[in-house]
Amino acid sequence: xxxxxIGAEAGQRNTGAVRYHFGSKEELVNAxxxxxxxxxxARRLAILDELDATGRDDELRGLTEAYLYxxxxxxxxPRRPSWYLRFCIHAGFIQGSAPQxxxxxxxxxxxxxxxxxxxxxxxxxxxxEPLRHDRWALFSGHLTHALADRExxxxxxxxxxxxxxxxxxxxxxxxxxxxxxxxxxxxxxxLDDRRSA
Numbered sequence: 001x002x003x004x005x006i007g008a009e010a011g012q013r014n015t016g017a018v019r020y021h022f023g024s025k026e027e028l029v030n031a032x033x034x035x036x037x038x039x040x041x042a043r044r045l046a047i048l049d050e051l052d053a054t055g056r057d058d059e060l061r062g063l064t065e066a067y068l069y070x071x072x073x074x075x076x077x078p079r080r081p082s083w084y085l086r087f088c089i090h091a092g093f094i095q096g097s098a099p100q101x102x103x104x105x106x107x108x109x110x111x112x113x114x115x116x117x118x119x120x121x122x123x124x125x126x127x128x129e130p131l132r133h134d135r136w137a138l139f140s141g142h143l144t145h146a147l148a149d150r151e152x153x154x155x156x157x158x159x160x161x162x163x164x165x166x167x168x169x170x171x172x173x174x175x176x177x178x179x180x181x182x183x184x185x186x187x188x189x190x191l192d193d194r195r196s197a
Contacts, residue, residue: 026094037108038107039070040073041108044070045109065172081151085148089145139175
């Protein structure tokens with residue numbers, strides 16, 4: 001969708017208003033991210049501080065909760081739907097958007113810390129270096145996509161959903177399993193084949 005189309009859908013007579021205010025699609029996307037991520041980042045940093053204070057800073061479960069729970073606060077409800085998590089899934093692929101460089105702005109500092117600690121923990125657990133960023137992508141994608149799916153279900157079919165607290169705890173369980181999964185000999189051999197090629 002072009003900036004002109006966004007302006008038209010927003011009901012602006014001047015369809016160039018979006019470009020005037022934001023400059024580019026990337027800057028518009030980043031403005032939406034920043035608006036939502038500032039409170040998410042503050043909450044995430046508070047959880048990380050609590051993990052540090054209680055000696056849980058090297059636990060996958062704690063890091064998973066630091067990723068998950070602040071983002072889950074953006075889930076809507078049947079009466080107040082949200083589209084933010086679905087927005088995140090798609091907008092994160094826009095070249096130049098904030099999720100592509102977590103170290104570039106202060107409001108993604110919390111997620112950058114979670115990522116760095118996660119990569120350190122899986123390195124200590126023996127995940128080979130060529131697979132570590134893939135493992136982060138699998139872990140973070142699992143959590144974000146599951147939340148986006150939940151957001152959609154809250155809007156379309158809220159009856160019969162697992163209670164929120166149980167859903168989030170179970171989602172954390174599965175994400176920890178993704179993070180802690182062993183690397184099979186078969187996968188290692190494929191890495192070795194790639195290196196020798």
